Amino acid sequence: xxxxxxxxxxxxxxxxxxxxxxxxxxxxxxxxxxxxxxxxxxxxxxxxxxxxxxxxxxxxxxxxxxxxxxxxxxxxxxxxxxxxxxxxxxxxxxxxxxxxxxxxxxxxxxxxxxxxxxxxxxxxxxxxxxxxxxxxxxxxxxxxxxxxxxxxxxxxxxxxxxxxxxxxxxxxxxxxxxxxxxxxxxxxxxxxxxxxxxxxxxxxxxxxxxxxxxxxxxxxxxxxxxxxxxxxxxxxxxxxxxxxxxxxxxxxxxxxxxxxxxxxxxxxxxxxxxxxxxxxxxxxxxxxxxxxxxxxxxxxxxxxxxxxxxxxxxxxxxxxxxxxxxxxxxxxxxxxxxxxxxxxxxxxxxxxxxxxxxxxxxxxxxxxxxxxxxxxxxxxxxxxxxxxxxxxxxxxxxxxxxxxxxxxxxxxxxxxxxxxxxxxxxxxxxxxxxxxxxxx
Amino acid sequence: xxxxxxxxxxxxxxxxxxxxxxxxxxxxxxxxxxxxxxxxxxxxxxxxxxxxxxxxxxxxxxxxxxxxxxxxxxxxxxxxxxxxxxxxxxxxxxxxxxxxxxxxxxxxxxxxxxxxxxxxxxxxxxxxxxxxxxxxxxxxxxxxxxxxxxxxxxxxxxxxxxxxxxxxxxxxxxxxxxxxxxxxxxxxxxxxxxxxxxxxxxxxxxxxxxxxxxxxxxxxxxxxxxxxxxxxxxxxxxxxxxxxxxxxxxxxxxxxxxxxxxxxxxxxxxxxxxxxxxxxxxxxxxxxxxxxxxxxxxxxxxxxxxxxxxxxxxxxxxxxxxxxxxxxxxxxxxxxxxxxxxxxxxxxxxxxxxxxxxxxxxxxxxxxxxxxxxxxxxxxxxxxxxxxxxxxxxxxxxxxxxxxxxxxxxxxxxxxxxxxxxxxxxxxxxxxxxxxxxxxxxxxxxxxxxxxxxxxxxxxxxxxxxxxx
Numbered sequence: 001x002x003x004x005x006x007x008x009x010x011x012x013x014x015x016x017x018x019x020x021x022x023x024x025x026x027x028x029x030x031x032x033x034x035x036x037x038x039x040x041x042x043x044x045x046x047x048x049x050x051x052x053x054x055x056x057x058x059x060x061x062x063x064x065x066x067x068x069x070x071x072x073x074x075x076x077x078x079x080x081x082x083x084x085x086x087x088x089x090x091x092x093x094x095x096x097x098x099x100x101x102x103x104x105x106x107x108x109x110x111x112x113x114x115x116x117x118x119x120x121x122x123x124x125x126x127x128x129x130x131x132x133x134x135x136x137x138x139x140x141x142x143x144x145x146x147x148x149x150x151x152x153x154x155x156x157x158x159x160x161x162x163x164x165x166x167x168x169x170x171x172x173x174x175x176x177x178x179x180x181x182x183x184x185x186x187x188x189x190x191x192x193x194x195x196x197x198x199x200x201x202x203x204x205x206x207x208x209x210x211x212x213x214x215x216x217x218x219x220x221x222x223x224x225x226x227x228x229x230x231x232x233x234x235x236x237x238x239x240x241x242x243x244x245x246x247x248x249x250x251x252x253x254x255x256x257x258x259x260x261x262x263x264x265x266x267x268x269x270x271x272x273x274x275x276x277x278x279x280x281x282x283x284x285x286x287x288x289x290x291x292x293x294x295x296x297x298x299x300x301x302x303x304x305x306x307x308x309x310x311x312x313x314x315x316x317x318x319x320x321x322x323x324x325x326x327x328x329x330x331x332x333x334x335x336x337x338x339x340x341x342x343x344x345x346x347x348x349x350x351x352x353x354x355x356x357x358x359x360x361x362x363x364x365x366x367x368x369x370x371x372x373x374x375x376x377x378x379x380x381x382x383x384x385x386x387x388x389x390x391x392x393x394x395x396x397x398x399x400x401x402x403x404x405x406x407x408x409x410x411x412x413x414x415x416x417x418x419x420x421x422x423x424x425x426x427x428x429x430x431x432x433x434x435x436x437x438x439x440x
Numbered sequence: 441x442x443x444x445x446x447x448x449x450x451x452x453x454x455x456x457x458x459x460x461x462x463x464x465x466x467x468x469x470x471x472x473x474x475x476x477x478x479x480x481x482x483x484x485x486x487x488x489x490x491x492x493x494x495x496x497x498x499x500x501x502x503x504x505x506x507x508x509x510x511x512x513x514x515x516x517x518x519x520x521x522x523x524x525x526x527x528x529x530x531x532x533x534x535x536x537x538x539x540x541x542x543x544x545x546x547x548x549x550x551x552x553x554x555x556x557x558x559x560x561x562x563x564x565x566x567x568x569x570x571x572x573x574x575x576x577x578x579x580x581x582x583x584x585x586x587x588x589x590x591x592x593x594x595x596x597x598x599x600x601x602x603x604x605x606x607x608x609x610x611x612x613x614x615x616x617x618x619x620x621x622x623x624x625x626x627x628x629x630x631x632x633x634x635x636x637x638x639x640x641x642x643x644x645x646x647x648x649x650x651x652x653x654x655x656x657x658x659x660x661x662x663x664x665x666x667x668x669x670x671x672x673x674x675x676x677x678x679x680x681x682x683x684x685x686x687x688x689x690x691x692x693x694x695x696x697x698x699x700x701x702x703x704x705x706x707x708x709x710x711x712x713x714x715x716x717x718x719x720x721x722x723x724x725x726x727x728x729x730x731x732x733x734x735x736x737x738x739x740x741x742x743x744x745x746x747x748x749x750x751x752x753x754x755x756x757x758x759x760x761x762x763x764x765x766x767x768x769x770x771x772x773x774x775x776x777x778x779x780x781x782x783x784x785x786x787x788x789x790x791x792x793x794x795x796x797x798x799x800x801x802x803x804x805x806x807x808x809x810x811x812x813x814x815x816x817x818x819x820x821x822x823x824x825x826x827x828x829x830x831x832x833x834x835x836x837x838x839x840x841x842x843x844x845x846x847x848x849x850x851x852x853x854x855x856x857x858x859x860x861x862x863x864x865x866x867x868x869x870x871x872x873x874x875x876x877x878x879x880x881x882x883x884x885x886x887x888x889x890x891x892x893x894x895x896x897x898x899x900x901x902x903x904x905x906x907x908x909x
Contacts, residue, residue: 052509055835344826359809359840369832371851374823378851384806384838385845 016069016187016218020155030126037154044148053145056332056364057303061246061272067218069156069187073098077182080211085178087207087238088425092173093119098180098211099188100158108175116166119175122191125162132164136195136226140252144276144305149248153189153220160191163204165231170201174236174426181210181217181245190221190249196231196259203234205426210242210269219247227259229283234262236426238433241269243298250276257283257312264421266430267294267302268437274303281308281315281343290319291421293414293430295437296329296361306335308348316347322417323354324410325361336368337380343373350380355387355413357406407438463568463650467525467623473497476622479525483591483625488602496611496621503615511768513739517713522654522685524623527570532589535575564589564644566657569625576642584633585669587642590658593629600631604662608691608721608747616741617717620656620689627657627688632667632698641670641703641889646686648675648712654685661691663698663726670889672703675736683738684712692720692728696750699727703892707736707899710766714740724750724779731888734761734769735899743801745774748782755784758888760881760896762903763796763828772801772834777813777843788819789881792828793903802834806843817847822880824854824873824904854880874904 014021020034046062047054073081082104085096093108108119118129126133142150161177179190196202210217219241227233233253241247247270253261265275279288294302308317323331337348354363365382387409395405411434418427467478476497480490505514564574564587576587586597593601611621628644648655663669675686686708694700700720708714714737720728730744746755757773775784790798800819821830832849854876862872878885878897885893 050508056837341827354838356838356841356843359842361841362837362839365834365836365847367832367834367847367849369821369830369849369851371821371823371830374826374828374853376823376851376853380832380847380849382834382836382847383845384836384843386841386843 014068014070015065016067016156017064021070026123026158027126034155037151041148041151041155044151047145047148051145053305053334055334055366057274058272058301058330061301064218066185066216067187068185069100071099071183071186073101073103073182077211078103081180081182084209084211087176087178087205088174088429090173090425091176092171094176094178095121095161096178096180097159097188097190098182099186102159112169112171115169117169117171118162118164120162122160122162122193123158125193129162129164132195133162133193136224137193138222138224140224140254140278140280142250142276143278144250144307146248146250146274146276149220150222150250153191153222153250157189157191157222160193163192163194163202165196165200165202167197168199171203174203174205177204177206179206179208179219179221181215181219181241183212184215185217186215187218187220190219192223194224194233194235195226195228196233197228199230200228201232203236203423203426205236205238208237208239208241208247208269210245213242214244215242216244217242217246219245219249221249223249223251225251225253225261227253227255227261229256230258231256232260234421234423236263236421236430237265238430239265239267239269239273240433241273243269243271243300245270247273249274252278253280253288255279255281255283255286255288255315258285259283260287260289262289262291262421264291264293264417266433267292267296268433270300272301272303274305277304277306279308279317280311281317282311284312284314286312286315288317289420290317291417292321293417293434294323294331295414295434296323296331297326297437299328301330301332303332304334308337308350310337310339310343310346310348313342313344313346315343317349319350320417320420321352322414323363324357324414325354325363326357328360330362330364332364333382334366334368335380336370337378338370339373339376339378341372344375346373346376346378348376348378352382354384355410356384357386357410411435411438463526463528465525465527467523469523469652470520471497471522471524471623475524479623479625482525482527489594492606492611493622496618499612499618500615500622503618505615510741511739511770513768514713517683517685521652521682523650523652524654524656525625526568526650526653527625528567532564532570532574532592564628566626566644566646568648568650568653568655580638583636585636585638586629586631588629590624590627590629590660593660597629597631600662601629601660604691604693605660606691608693608719609689609717613717616687616715617689620658620687620717623654624656624658624689626655627659628661628671629659630661630669630671632663632669634664635666637668638670641672643672643674646673646675648684648686652682652684654687657688659688659690661700661702662693663695663700665695666697668699670701670703674705675708682711684709686712686714686716688716690716690718694720694722694726694728696723697725698723701729701731703731703889704733705892705895706734706740709736710738712737714742716742718742718744720746720755722746722748722750722753722755725752726750727754727756729756730758730773732757732759732771733896734771735903738766739768739770741770743772743774743803745776746784747776747778748784749778751779752781753779754782757786757788758884759788760884761788761790761798762900763790763792763798764903765794765796768797768799770799770801774803775805775815777806777810777815780810781812783814785815786817786819787884789822789884790819790830791822791824791877791880791900792830793824795827797829797831799831799833800849804834804836804845804847806838806845808839810840811842813843815845819849820880821849821851822853822877823851824877870904874901877904
């Protein structure tokens with residue numbers, strides 16, 4: 001199913017810096033919010049490296065002038081995208097976006113629908129489920145430095161995914177979402193709003209890809225994940241944009257009591273990719289696992305900022321980020337565990353490990369702690385090193401050539417994170433993507 | 441409070457007294473070019489120092505307060521209400537008898553002459569802006585060791601002084617190093633000739649006596665090839681109602697194979713802003729070690745650094761911070777690796793009591809194309825009360841292969857079982873708590889010189905009083 005074709009034909013590609021388009025068919029209240037968000041975007045200043053939340057980042061790459069939005073898709077591009085949107089073998093539902101246009105939708109089963117699962121585009125949800133939508137849509141302020149870009153996203157977002165899983169419903173198979181950038185200087189504003197009610201269970205994987213190799217582009221996405229009491233939410237992001245794309249993604253997860261949320265971000269593509277993950281533990285017994293794997297090569301820069309915000313007592317969080325860096329690549333990890341006053345019996349862990357494979361690669365780590373309660377157990381660690389010569393030697397004595405041995409060691413190093421997901425089908429998919437990147 | 445005389449007195453109650461001021465030299469209140477010229481005139485600075493001061497002032501006025509990352513509490517300092525230079529207008533005395541009676545009484549109450557007799561190789565005592573007493577044991581002086589105030593260093597040893605002065609910490613390093621460059625006065629100048637190993641520590645004692653006063657001492661220590669020296673500093677001030685500012689710059693230069701150990705026990709009164717820049721330069725095979733204990737002050741911002749410039753240089757920071765009600769100890773370390781096979785080690789332990797806040801801020805930098813550099817960082821924080829706060833903000837940059845950097849931090853509290861166990865054995869809760877805290881810092885304190893470890897333990901016991909229940 002596609003959107004109204006006449007509407008898309010009327011649209012001309014405009015510069016994203018010219019502001020929200022008035023031709024889109026969105027509810028008035030939403031348009032009002034967009035205009036306000038645009039004003040906010042314009043009033044906030046550009047980040048500089050002197051801002052703590054942008055320390056070490058190459059902010060010079062954030063020039064938005066070249067980028068356009070709202071361009072239309074040719075039939076050929078549409079066919080290509082549909083052909084290439086291959087992810088997992090078995091899924092419970094699938095959406096495919098090209099830019100901000102929903103071009104295909106494989107709906108969920110009747111059975112799930114009957115049980116009250118809502119899986120639809122954002123623009124439909126804001127009409128059909130306005131209350132639920134308004135309650136959760138961008139309800140968390142962007143705290144990790146990208147308030148300006150969150151405002152830009154809100155001003156320009158025109159589609160996205162809305163997924164609601166009601167009380168007690170467990171969706172066994174993953175839900176899959178594709179986001180594509182097509183052509184030169186295209187932009188996308190991917191959005192996912194996932195709300196789970198009590199004891200619900202769901203797994204979502206998002207693929208971020210480009211049709212045109214090496215094409216510059218801009219992506220600015222927001223994810224709001226709400227894990228209701230006792231719910232279990234798994235979110236996987238497989239970022240594989242073309243190598244000239246500038247991408248920002250702001251992810252916020254709310255974890256209610258006894259709920260557990262797990263996220264895994266795989267970063268392979270883009271020129272500069274910033275990923276902000278905010279995990280708010282708002283109820284007793286909540287748990288959040290934050291995982292990430294990055295393979296940075298050439299002149300790529302991956303900029304990860306995280307906040308494990310413990311608001312309620314008896315909550316746990318565990319972060320494991322691993323980066324493999326080659327050539328002139330750079331990575332930045334800026335993470336914070338924050339234990340709010342009264343959030344006693346917090347158990348928080350944070351670990352970042354960098355594996356440097358070349359003399360020009362650079363890894364920056366800023367693991368932070370802010371503890372305002374006692375009776376907590378908080379630990380963090382950061383290491384930077386290179387391939388262990390003994391391990392390499394061992395593999396060589398077994399007749400494995402050096403390049404293969406190196407790759408084995410690196411993938412082994414990264415696989416530990418993927419294993420933690422404990423989802424064989426997704427794990428295998430991610431593993432394949434990592435292998436492809438090394439083979440390229 | 442206590443009867444026996446300990447080697448180093450850092451008991452907070454003991455420093456809280458003051459005598460009426462009798463300063464002959466007074467630069468007045470506030471900071472302007474006039475203040476700079478007044479100080480330069482009084483101190484008979486050579487022209488290059490006067491220009492250096494003016495450059496410092498300009499930089500200080502240009503730079504904003506670093507509140508985008510540092511505590512907003514810095515805004516409580518009113519730079520226009522501070523007195524930047526106060527001195528009795530006399531040369532430092534070489535014999536204790538010559539020191540004016542009121543100042544002598546001050547330092548006698550703090551136990552300085554006793555300590556000197558006991559084990560120190562030399563002592564310098566600074567009262568507000570200038571050194572009032574400076575003495576070095578004859579045997580040490582005969583080895584060619586220079587230990588004088590910074591003013592005398594500048595006057596009598598200009599060739600060594602100028603060669604290294606401000607070379608480790610440039611004027612524009614930060615707002616407070618710029619301020620120090622503008623109005624610096626006092627501090628120590630030490631030169632240890634090649635191969636000389638100074639057996640006993642040299643000590644400086646810093647005392648603020650006047651209200652609304654800013655102390656800006658400047659210390660420069662040069663350890664020539666293969667020499668070794670240990671320097672200790674202690675600081676106290678009475679508690680006035682208005683904020684007092686202490687903003688020192690300390691530069692250490694360890695030439696090839698030299699070793700410098702710099703020990704600070706900071707016990708300022710709880711109205712002192714203690715904003716200090718400390719940095720050491722380690723040449724080939726040299727070692728710079730900072731032992732930094734922060735017990736007093738309202739806000740301390742201090743991150744002792746080592747630039748490892750020569751092959752196989754070593755840098756080390758051992759840091760203990762204790763933050764009680766109304767205190768923020770924002771301390772840490774910076775390790776800049778600038779040569780192959782350099783190694784650095786940071787161990788930081790902090791204790792937050794009541795509403796106290798302890799912050800660790802660190803920087804480890806391994807630039808391109810270096811081989812076999814190693815850094816190890818461990819920071820542990822202990823929280824005593826539910827209102828206590830601790831933060832850790834390290835920043836680690838590693839470029840290239842062939843280096844190993846690891847950072848670990850943990851936050852914990854005294855375990856209830858431990859306390860219960862000790863209470864079972866007849867200890868009060870407070871005693872049990874104090875024992876636990878001492879256990880927490882024990883492995884670090886053991887690396888300190890004996891006199892300090894004993895004192896520190898006792899001081900921690902004092903600070904722990906009334907923190908439970």
